[in-house]
Amino acid sequence: MRTIGYGLAVGAIVLGWLAAACGDTVRTHDGRTFQGRVVSEPNAATVEVETELGRIALAVSEVAGIDYGTTSPAGPKAEAAPNAPGGGRAAPVDAGGGNSPGVDERQLLAEPLAESERALTAAEGAAIWKQFLAEHASGRPADLARERLAVWQDRVDRDLVRFGPTWLARGEADRRNARADELLAQAEAQKDLEDAGKLYDEAAAAQPFRADIPFAKARRLIRAKKYPEACTALEQARTVQPDHVAALNNLGVLAAAQKNWPVAFLQLGRAAGADNPAALDNLAEAMFLAWEAGSPRQALAAVERKVEQIVAELHRGGKHVGQARWGSAWIEQARYEQIRKDNAVVDAQLAERQARFALAEKKQSEADAALLSLQRDFLRRFGRRGAGPAGRDVRGQFAAADDQARQARQEADKLRKEIDELRAKRTNAPHPGRLILIDLDARTELASLSAPPGTPPQ
Helix, strand or coil, rough: CCCCCCCCCCCCHHHHHHCCEEEEEEEECCCCEEEEEEECCCCCCEECCCEECEEEEEEEHHHEEEEEECCCCCCCEECCCCCCCCCCCCCECCCCCCCCCCCCHHHHHHHHHHHCCCCHHHHHHHHHHHHHHCCCCCHHHHHHHHHHHHHHHHHHEEEECEEECEEEEHHHHHHHHHHHHHHHHHHCCCCCHHHHHHHHHHHHHHHCCCCCCHHHHHHHHHCCCCCHHHHHHHHHHHCCCCCCHHHHHHHHHHHHCCCCCHHHHHHHHHHHHCCCCCHHHHHHHHHHHHHHHCHHHHHHHHHHHHHHHHHHHHHHHHCCCEEEEEECEEHHHHHHHHHHHHHHHHHHHHHHHHHHEEEEHHHHHHHHHHHHHHHHHHHHHHHCCCHHHHHHHHHHHHHHHHHHHHHHHHHHHHHHHHHHHHHHCCCCCCCCCCCEEECCCCCEEEEEEEEECCCCCC
């Protein structure tokens, strides 16, 4: 299976349009949205967004548009590098004014630029620009469109085919792909893991723009439980194809197994955002494990907001309409709202009892310490039998301290029981109890990692 998903720059027009901003929303062609702050350089091949869950890098070809929060979308003057995908040197694009397209015109050009850079054949790319010119025959956008069409038509005339971010003669591309297929087949048939790894690497060197090759290596390493090495191979697959759902999911699972929660939430969130049920379940399990590990509540709240965004995107796509995500289950929205309402009441009561319990434990600890101190002082001064009025006085203090410790202990025990009863009233979100690694098709289970039993997040 050949994967053409390499993060391609789409030329100076879009790159000039993408500028750093605060409070931005980045929209992708597959319907995802990412909110945060765009931090990528104007001439970068990826759009990087600083979000609550960490930094997300998107190939420019994935981006359908950016809604800037507090700054103008007109970026600084940018110019494509001589070897930028698309061929040749593109015309510079100013941030509005002159002969350069304005903001609306850049928006107009963004879609055909992105679509053409995703084209698998030169003829498909040329057809996109021909269609654009049929609808927009004059003006600065049309001039730029003719320049792009000329590049694509040249590829058609020379019978060039896409090879990652470049274009090669069909014969050369076929030869390299065939060699990669041959080496990949040999690696899959090789029983020795080390020898197989060398063959996978040779296949990747012959065709470095296919995500299925490093993913096949990762699959083999996962089955051998060589997880650190598998992560390296999965990262290679994701470098080739940034939105590789199976690679994102598996990286998130392995990060969760290592309690690396920021990476786990980021990768699983991206995979789940592609409407992958396994990744969504893994996100629920990772949240449970993070809670068990004592992850801060605000970190988990950020992931909950991410899940809500994913659910909203699914609703917009006509999926799970009228339902909400509760842990690893889909339930009716009305029931979800009632559960949240009831749990909020219980949580408030729990917070009050837990505060009192902490105070009771502190009192008990102080009383126990005072009791121990008096006991040691008594034995040091009077021995085990005691002596006279002074000994009786210390024994009286000892009895009072013992009574205080007993009362504090009883109060703590009572509050502990009330806390357990309140927790029993709470409706807890279900979770799978395991983390699932998936295969290349993003559906088939490759392996699973069992999660320790415990109480779901409170």
